[in-house]
Amino acid sequence: MRNLTALDHRLFQKSQSHPQWRQMAGIARWVSRTGDGPLYGLIALAFWMSQWPALQGYVLDLLAAFAIELPLYIALKNTFRRRRPAVALPGAQAFIKPSDQFSLPSGHTAAAFVMVTMAIGHFGLSGLLALPWAMLVGLARVLLGVHFPSDILAGAALGACCACLILF
Template structure:
């Protein structure tokens, strides 16, 4: 446990830095909008839209996404309930949480994992949009920190989880 203590201290200090400034409410307003794009509705719409519009794709993006999420969700759930890392607000009364999280624990960030999963799939199928997708995924991760529901390492591990699940699905499907 002592090995992760410096990481936990950094996480808390970074969260304090991000959340204890005079513009935190304005930043939170913008972050809420960004975070909402990672709630999951957009992924379903995007999958069906690509399936409908891209006739050369033949549903590969959609099927890859379904498989990637089928891999991702059990790992995400198991990690959340194994690590049981408390959210930033629970560790410091000095921190403000601007939204109500959808679940109890913070590690890994599910919003970030899903966003990087989708960004990785977009990069594979539509490389011309990869940079935009990665920037969007990174903004979702940052928004989760700025809303006070995740620590930096929650977001980093979420990003790695999303990328790994997408890559795993792509390997399985040999796309």
């Protein structure tokens, strides 16, 4: 476990030592915002109001998946209580103020992967078009200094698994 933590810290520090890291923070902030909770609500509302049964089925399954994901996310955060990079690593810097003090798993990434996994389940290969967005949400959280890379992997796994519980 110690080796994994050391690798995680090295990967995080490498992201913060990139020559264009500060310039990428502005774009990362915008990408991260696309993974904020209120946007999911607006998307769900728009899909529901479309009166298209396929989109309404997607919304119902999203609600069920988020009903599983959110309590698990909170439980995992409060179980692992992993300090965020800016607190855990000397010299690490966060470009945004996180909504809570713990980093594992990434809630933004978990939610993005609920959306994408559900899209793939409902719309087949065309749902894969949203995968780069979900991956960029996770990467943005690392570039913004609020998550370690393994937080992103854990969030992606959590979101995908919760969606799969509903789909299958």
